Amino acid sequence: MRATYREAVRSALRTACRRDERVFLLGEDVGRYGGAYACSLGLLEEFGEARVRDTPLAESTFVGAAIGAAIGGMRPIVEIMTVNFSLLALDQIVNNAATLRHMSGGQISVPVVIRMATGGGRQLAAQHSHSLEGWYAHVPGLRVLAPGTVQDARDMLLAAIEEPDPVVVVEHQFLYPMEGDLDETAPPVSPWRALVRRAGKDLTIVAWGGSLPKALAAADVLAREGVDAEVIDLRCLRPIDFPTVLASVARTHRLVVVDEAWRTGSLAGEVVARVAEDALYDLDAPPMRVCSAEVPIPYAKHLEDAALPQVRQIVEAARRARGPRA
Amino acid sequence: MTTVPDNDPTLGLFSVLRDDGSSDPQADPFLDDPTLLGMYREMLRIRILDERMLARQRQGRIGFYGTVTGQEATPIATAFATRPEDWIFPALRENAIMLARGFPLEKWLAQVYGNSADVLKGRQMPSHMSGRAVNQVSWGSCLGPQLPQAVGAAWAAKLKKDPVVTVGFIGDGATSEPDFHSAMTFAGVYKVPCVLICQNNHWAISVPSSRQTSSKTFAIKAHAYGVRGARVDGNDVLALYRTIKEAVEHARTTSEPTFIEAVTYRIGAHSSSDDPTRYRQESEVEAWRLRDPLVRYERYLRRAELLDDALKASMSAAIEEQIATAVRAVEPIAPPPRSSMVEDVYATVPRHLREQLAEMEAHPAPPSAHGAGH
Numbered sequence: 113m114r115a116t117y118r119e120a121v122r123s124a125l126r127t128a129c130r131r132d133e134r135v136f137l138l139g140e141d142v143g144r145y146g147g148a149y150a151c152s153l154g155l156l157e158e159f160g161e162a163r164v165r166d167t168p169l170a171e172s173t174f175v176g177a178a179i180g181a182a183i184g185g186m187r188p189i190v191e192i193m194t195v196n197f198s199l200l201a202l203d204q205i206v207n208n209a210a211t212l213r214h215m216s217g218g219q220i221s222v223p224v225v226i227r228m229a230t231g232g233g234r235q236l237a238a239q240h241s242h243s244l245e246g247w248y249a250h251v252p253g254l255r256v257l258a259p260g261t262v263q264d265a266r267d268m269l270l271a272a273i274e275e276p277d278p279v280v281v282v283e284h285q286f287l288y289p290m291e292g293d294l295d296e297t298a299p300p301v302s303p304w305r306a307l308v309r310r311a312g313k314d315l316t317i318v319a320w321g322g323s324l325p326k327a328l329a330a331a332d333v334l335a336r337e338g339v340d341a342e343v344i345d346l347r348c349l350r351p352i353d354f355p356t357v358l359a360s361v362a363r364t365h366r367l368v369v370v371d372e373a374w375r376t377g378s379l380a381g382e383v384v385a386r387v388a389e390d391a392l393y394d395l396d397a398p399p400m401r402v403c404s405a406e407v408p409i410p411y412a413k414h415l416e417d418a419a420l421p422q423v424r425q426i427v428e429a430a431r432r433a434r435g436p437r438a
Numbered sequence: 439m440t441t442v443p444d445n446d447p448t449l450g451l452f453s454v455l456r457d458d459g460s461s462d463p464q465a466d467p468f469l470d471d472p473t474l475l476g477m478y479r480e481m482l483r484i485r486i487l488d489e490r491m492l493a494r495q496r497q498g499r500i501g502f503y504g505t506v507t508g509q510e511a512t513p514i515a516t517a518f519a520t521r522p523e524d525w526i527f528p529a530l531r532e533n534a535i536m537l538a539r540g541f542p543l544e545k546w547l548a549q550v551y552g553n554s555a556d557v558l559k560g561r562q563m564p565s566h567m568s569g570r571a572v573n574q575v576s577w578g579s580c581l582g583p584q585l586p587q588a589v590g591a592a593w594a595a596k597l598k599k600d601p602v603v604t605v606g607f608i609g610d611g612a613t614s615e616p617d618f619h620s621a622m623t624f625a626g627v628y629k630v631p632c633v634l635i636c637q638n639n640h641w642a643i644s645v646p647s648s649r650q651t652s653s654k655t656f657a658i659k660a661h662a663y664g665v666r667g668a669r670v671d672g673n674d675v676l677a678l679y680r681t682i683k684e685a686v687e688h689a690r691t692t693s694e695p696t697f698i699e700a701v702t703y704r705i706g707a708h709s710s711s712d713d714p715t716r717y718r719q720e721s722e723v724e725a726w727r728l729r730d731p732l733v734r735y736e737r738y739l740r741r742a743e744l745l746d747d748a749l750k751a752s753m754s755a756a757i758e759e760q761i762a763t764a765v766r767a768v769e770p771i772a773p774p775p776r777s778s779m780v781e782d783v784y785a786t787v788p789r790h791l792r793e794q795l796a797e798m799e800a801h802p803a804p805p806s807a808h809g810a811g812h
Contacts, residue, residue, distance in 0.1 A: 136597065162597060168627055170620035173586040177624055180590025180604070183575060184525070186597060188590075203580045203617075208587070212576065217558040218782035219570035252783050276785040351788045 115294035117287045120265035121151040121227075123296060125189065127266075128273045129159050132187055135273060138165040138174055139191030148193045149229055149288050171200035175226065179209050179278075182224040187273060192228040194236075195244045195282060201226075209278040210253030225272045226280050230258075231322040231372050232420050233286040238408030241416070243372040245282040245321070246379040249349040255279045256349040257303055260324030262292030264347065267300035282349075284322030284372075304348045306356035312342035315366035315433055318357055318383055320346040323370040323421060330426035341430060349379060357383060358391050366433045367399040370421055375403035400429040446667075448657035451701060452681060453671035459737030467680040471744055477518055477675055478739055481510040481732055483757045484534040488706075490761055491550060491564070495710045499769070500550050504565040506531040508673070508705030511731035512637050514538055515678035516605060519686055523600075526574040527588035529581070529607040531637060531704075533565055539572045543764045553771040559782070560774040565709070582608065582617025585634060589624045589695075592632035596693055603689045604632045605682075611642025613659070614650050622663035622697065631689035633682065634665075634697045637672060639704040644717035657699035665697050672702030673731035676738070703729070776803060 115123070128135045137152055143166035146153030156164040167174040171192055178188035192198045198205070209222045232241030249256045255277055259265045265283065272279035301307065309324065310331050319327035324345050331341040342360050346352060361367050367387055371380035380401040387399060405419040442449060454465045469477075488505035495503040506513065509531050516526070517538030526535050537546055545557060549567045552560035557569060558576075568576040575591075578584045588606025595602040608618055613636060625632055636656050640647050653659055660667025666688075670681045678700060685696035703726035707714050714723075739745035776798065780791040787795075 168620065168623050170616070170623065172583070172617055173589075173620035173624055176583055176586025176617065176621070177590030177593060180527075180587035180592070181594040181597075182590075183587065184591035184594025184598075184602075184604075186594045203578070204583055204586065207580055208578055208583050213785070214782045215558060215562045215576050216568055216570065216782075217556065217561065219557060219568070220575060221785065255784070351790045354790075 113294055114291055115262055117262050117265045117283070117290045117292070118149060118151055120262045120294050121269060121283060122153065122155070123294070124266040124269035125152055125155060126158065127270060127296075128189065129155065129163055132273070134185065134187040135189060136163045136165065136186060137189050137191065138167050138178060140167060140169055140193055142166060142191050147191055149285065151191070171197055172204055175201035175204040176208070178224045178226075179204060179212075179222050182222045183212070183220055187223055189225045189227065189273065192226060194240045194285070195228045195230040196239050196242055198226070198228050199244070205248070205254070205278070205280070206251050210251050213277065214253060221276050222278050223276050224278050225269070226278065227269070228280070228282055229285040230282040231284040231286060232409045232416060233322070235411055235413055235416060237411040241409040243404065245280070245349055246371075246373050246377070248280045249379055251350070253278065254350060257281045258321035258347065258349050259283065260287070260319070260321050260345050260347070262290065262294050263298075264303070266294060266296070268303040268347070271300060271303040282321060286322050287325075290325070304351070304353065306347055306353040307345045308342060308356070308360065309345045310341065310343040312340040312364065314340045314364060315368060315430055316342045316344060316357070316360040316364045317368045317370065317426065317430065318344045318346055319370040320349065321372070323372055326421060326423050327370050327426060329423045330430065333423065333427045334430055339430065339434060352383070354386050354390070358387065361387055361391050362394045365394055365396040367395065368402065368426065368429045368433050369399065370402045370426055372404055372421055374406045375401055376406060378403055397433050397435050400433045402426050402429045442658060442661060446658070448660055448667035448669050448699075449655055451669055451671050452677050453674045454676035454680065455674045455734050455738055459741035461676065461738060465677065465680065467676060467683070469676070469679070473518065474739060474742070475744055477514050477679070478735060478745065479753055479757075480514045480517065480534065480538040481675065481735065482753060484510050484514070484537065485732060486754065486757050487761055490765070492710065500564060502563050502565070502710055503550070504530055504709040505706040506534060508726060508730065509637060509639055509702045510534065511675040511678050511735070512635065512672055512700045512702065515675050515682055516635070519679055519683035520603070520605060522572070523602050524573065524686065525588070525591050525602065525604040527584040527591070527604060527606040528574060528577050529584065529609055529612065529637070530565055530577060531639070532607050533567045536567060536569050536572050536574045539574070541569045541572045541574075543760060544768055545569070547764050547768040548771065551768060551771070552773065553768065554774045555768060555771045556774070559778055561779070581612035582615030582621075584608075585617050585621035586624065588632050588634065589621050589628070589630055592630035592689075592695070593628060596630050601690050602631070603686050605686065606632060606634045608634065608636050609642060610636060610638040610640065610647040610650055610656060611645060613656055622659070622665055625695040626664040629693050630695060631693045632695045633685045633689055634695065635682070636697070636699045637702055638699055639702050641704055641708070641714070641718065643708045643712060655699060657697065660697040665695050667697050669699045669701065672700030673729050673734060675731060675735050702731075
């Protein structure tokens with residue numbers, strides 16, 4: 113069936129609540145309002161106030177309460193409006209959820225799912241538009257998932273709920289209205305693996321989340337120029353499935369990484385570094401990165417468009433990675 | 439404007455023990471003799487244990503230690519006022535709760551040394567102890583995060599209809615942290631079965647409690663969140679027992695939270711890294727030594743003819759022997775193997791950690807830090 117990314121998230125939340133009575137949802141406006149991005153619309157009516165909780169406005173505390181509830185045997189799913197707001201809960205996520213299993217010698221697990229919107233493109237300026245998932249991807253003890261397709265928006269969230277460890281799920285806010293195929297009965301693909309979304313032999317484009325549709329669009333443009341690009345959807349940002357990336361680079365010998373975060377200290381840098389460490393001699397050209405301009409993401413449309421990675425820049429980077437025609 | 443009446447429990451100071459060793463008959467919980475002596479033995483044990491551990495730290499045998507000297511009454515009263523199935527979310531000075539709830543001394547000491555007998559596998563510093571077996575969770579060193587967690591665990595108990603109460607701790611300093619305020623908000627809004635206890639020991643390292651609030655008391659803040667509040671003499675173990683027990687059972691039966699301020703004093707340093715003579719007067723410490731919770735309780739027990747010099751001496755000797763035996767057993771235990779540190783980052787060891795372990799093991803291990811000295 114056809115569904116939007118937003119509906120796929122809702123489908124996963126509904127399925128999780130039906131499957132497991134330990135699952136409950138909490139966050140700002142997740143109940144009556146149905147979530148800032150309408151992901152939980154109708155779930156309060158279906159599951160009641162005990163399972164769908166509108167919390168007071170305190171990110172640190174509703175994440176902390178979810179951690180406590182997870183320790184106490186529940187399976188909470190937290191919604192944080194945006195990755196920018198999640199900074200108010202960094203202590204709970206990074207110092208607590210991520211460390212408690214290890215610091216307790218494996219005695220305590222924190223099976224909490226923390227969903228948050230990320231990325232720009234909707235003119236919401238610098239405090240709602242950043243791509244900070246790389247910060248979470250830096251932290252041992254966390255798993256970080258970035259669904260870039262409608263099917264993954266459902267499957268990855270359901271997989272996250274099954275995890276015994278804390279999982280941060282970053283949903284790109286530009287993708288919520290995106291339509292795609294959704295099969296609610298198909299066996300899910302492991303969320304921890306990168307996937308080849310478009311096979312190609314001339315160069316590898318690595319992307320994830322909101323950058324995936326842009327990378328696929330760029331591959332279409334390149335195809336018209338006779339360049340056969342392979343597009344890898346990284347999907348899981350921690351731990352990263354490097355073997356899939358390395359295998360692709362071994363076939364294509366050229367690499368472009370698209371990352372909506374800022375270039376300096378980015379996950380794109382991590383992917384390039386790992387390819388350089390493990391497969392430098394597979395490369396026929398310097399690897400390229402397409403990232404956001406290193407500015408707070410601006411509000412005005414033409415400024416925001418200029419700041420974020422666009423299809424045109426991915427195509428241009430691919431052309432440069434291809435070098436002069438042999 | 440609503441005012442809080444002068445006789446409000448958040449403004450007074452509930453106490454049972456009088457200076458002459460008698461008790462207020464209206465307030466005395468009249469506990470049975472084994473409980474009375476059991477609480478004394480546990481208070482004495484942590485007093486002696488702290489002295490021995492601080493000496494070990496000064497000798498360079500352990501890395502860090504924070505004593506609870508002067509504050510023994512609150513953790514021990516909590517241990518006796520809770521049931522085994524209740525959860526403890528401690529701050530820095532509540533480690534003795536674990537011991538008094540049955541966590542073995544040898545395993546507790548293994549955490550101090552961080553060796554391979556440590557159930558935490560050498561990953562958490564002393565005075566931040568935890569044990570799943572006694573439902574005690576590690577403290578959040580950023581001071582406040584354990585309170586939202588305590589509220590959340592209480593919430594889980596309520597959702598699961600388990601008759602379980604969580605007790606969360608915080609110091610006077612950390613009441614300035616945002617987590618304190620929002621945890622109180624959540625506890626009040628959701629009516630969850632938790633008891634939040636502030637040990638007001640008057641000093642947050644070098645900053646006095648007068649710099650943390652301009653409220654008349656810490657306890658009065660409970661009113662602002664719609665939470666029951668009480669203020670209790672934190673050096674009076676019987677007053678603490680009665681207050682905490684009442685709050686815990688109230689939470690269990692009604693799901694209503696309580697915030698308790700225990701007024702006490704940190705006789706020792708903040709930790710082994712601190713020198714309190716730099717910021718406070720010895721005369722202030724001396725005044726509080728006269729209110730030593732052990733001395734006051736001892737007076738009560740002697741007056742009740744439950745304790746005399748001979749019993750006290752034999753108790754002390756037995757505790758010293760228990761500690762010495764445990765230290766002898768634990769100190770020589772080898773540190774955890776370095777390969778163990780990749781365990782428990784996740785429920786299963788992921789590929790990248792297996793690879794990093796293989797890289798690490800390709801290089802020889804540094805000389806063993808066996809027996810500490812780090």
